[in-house]
Amino acid sequence: MNNFIPYIQAKTKLSIVEKIGQLFMPAAFINDSEEEILAIEQLIKEHHVGSLCFFHSRASAATNFEGKKKIVYNEDSFATLKKLIQRYQSVAKYPLLISIDAEWGLAMRIENTTQYPYAITLGAIPNKTDLIYKVGQQIAQDCKAAGIHWNLAPVVDINNNPNNPVIGYRSFGEEKHNVTQKALAFIKGSAHEGVITCLKHFPGHGDTAVDSHLGLPLISKSKDDLVANELFPFQQLINEGVPTIMAGHLSIPALADGDTIPSSLSKKMLKNLLREEMNFKGVVISDALNMHAVSKNYPIKGELEWLAFDAGNDVLCFAENIEEGIQTIVENASNSQVEESFERLWRLKEMAFKACDNPAKLSEASIVNKEIARASLTLFKGTTGSFNTQDFIGLEINQSKPPSIFFKTLADKKTFPLMSTFENSVEVLRQQTKNEKNILLALFPPKAKPANLFDIPKEQLDLINELFETKNVILYLFGNPYVLNHLQIDKAKAIVIAYQNFKEFQETAVQFVLKEIEASGKIPVSIKSI
Structure with a gap:
């Protein structure tokens, strides 16, 4: 975007209203109608918004309409x-900063694009940060190929609540050093391609049982515990010079002198804690302001936007x-106030557009x-060689038509009968396995949440669980390991976790x-x- 050079030179000419407009990041949708597209163009032209965040459609989960449209x-x-x-970009007076959530690649938002493993899978890799660096780099390449400058990733929440409804598999895990190490590798890989990253969701969304898209989570831990654990990755990565942090919608009284208001609207959280105590100098972006944790409490138009800005957010996402x-x-x-936020955003734009002229292809x-x-x-758990040379049956717990890649690939090497929940009821499977001794069971959970x-x-x-109790069962899990919390794992002969159902993961399991x-x-x- 070569026209950013005169844009840099002209920054002193922006009016105060234009500078404030630059701090707004409305949502844009890939599958919008022409009428909706024209409305966004009008926002860009009239109000000089500085950035856009792309989502798949107005019916997606991130827009609070999941299941309704x-x-x-x-x-x-x-x-x-x-x-x-x-x-x-063609209708913007000042070039737009384009962002998207691409935690595991553009596939998080866009069909038929490259998908990489979830963070929880990367968290299972001991010490090999070169692979996570490569993931960050290749996702950044995909962003550049689309015209995206700012990937709102990685998640550095420490997920220590197995029932967390919205983080879980999006986190590198529950151990703070592992989370920090993997996040830093991802950030460095992205930086190699010139794509900006963003830590989220400050000050830590891992130990919650409420989805902040729908309500306000309350975390009642002490400040000492939070500093030692939840804040650890943020502080370490701030020390590494990360450019942006997303403020989550979380109520954490211990970090706000007893206040229960959302952290994204708290001066004590963003100005006192993040800016002063933790010494963060970069851009603070709010989590989406349409989320019910905050939006439903502020019916007066403009009030929420003002409160978020006044609290210390430089960019107002999904305003x-x-x-x-x-x-x-x-x-x-x-x-x-305006000048400080505007200067931070402007520096971020300068950083982003320095790399945007370098062409990139999809990874x-x-x-x-x-x-x-x-x-x-x-x-x-256990060992897996127990019945490799003995007779066994294959059992596939899957909503897809069998055989899976796992069993299809294995069948090229071994002969065994295969049964599936796709073709048989549980009662039929119970009868068919009644006289069997050894079962190789592949579980494909339909969802990661x-x-x-x-x-x-x-x-x-x-x-x-019945089969665990009465048979020699080796379980291969192609999904979120938290599924194991719902199984009597002590009864299983062996359990192997493959984490993803990708072709590569199924073939590796074989x-x-x-x-x-x-x-x-x-x-x-x-x-x-x-």
Whole structure:
């Protein structure tokens, strides 16, 4: 974006209203209608917003409409995204900073784009930060190929609550040094490509049982405990010079002198703690202001935007009341407040646009995903060689038509009968396995989130526990390891965690079945058997 040079030189000419407009980051949607696109163009032209955050559609979970509107799948989402970015940039008086959530790649928001493993999978890799660096680098390449400057990742929340409804698999795990080490590698990989990263969700969303999209989580730990654990990755990475941090919507009285207001709206949290005590000099971006943890409590248009800015947020993400928000800030903010935030944002834009002229192509994930599959594969319990040379049956707990890649690949090497929950009821499977001794069981949870038992029917979990009790069962889990909290794992002969259902992870698991490789991964979270 060569026209950013005169843009840099012209920064002193921006009016106070334009400077405030630069602090707003409305949401943009890949699958918008022409009418909705024109409305965003109007926002850009009239209010000089400084950035956009892209989401898949207005029916996605991040927009609080999950289940209320039908999600439209667009095979050409990536091409549509590129065209929209170019279109929005063309109407902007000052070039826009474009952001997206790409924690595990553009696939987090966009169909038919490269997907990398979840953070929890990367957290299972002992010591090999080169792979996480490569993931950060390749995701950044994909962002650049689309025209995106700012990846709102990585998550540095320490997930020590197995029932966390919104973080979980998005965290590198429960151990602070592991989280910090993996996050730093991701950040350095992204920085190599010139794409900005963002730590989230300050001061730590890991130990929560409430999704802040829907309500305000309350964390009642002491300040000493929070400083020692939740704040540790943030402080260490601030010391490394991270450019941006996202303020989460969390109520943490111990860090705010007893105040229970959301951390994203707290001066004590953002100005006193983050800026003064922790010495953060970069850009603070709010978590999405449409989220119900904050939005439902401020019905007056512009009030929430003002409170978020006044608390210390430099960028107001997913602000829905742009005109009213700008006006309220104009009426209430001091010139120094505006100038400080504007200068921080402007420096960030300068950093972002220095790298944007370097062309980039979409990355190829297969090689690095295969390396991650092998490095993360975890022998969680027992040994797996017990019946490799004996008769066994394969049992697939899966909503997809069998055979899975795992069993299809294994069948090329061994002969065994295969049964599946896709083709048989639990009762039929119970009868068919009645006289069997050895069972190789592959579990594919439908979802990575813990709600509704990861969408695994309870009767299927009951069947697994019955088999653990009466048979020699080796379980291969291709999904979130927290699933094991719902199983009687002490009864299983062996448990292997593969973390993802990608082709590369299933094929790597077969290599382990055949004793061609070892499992060197270490589960990054604690599991308690029922």
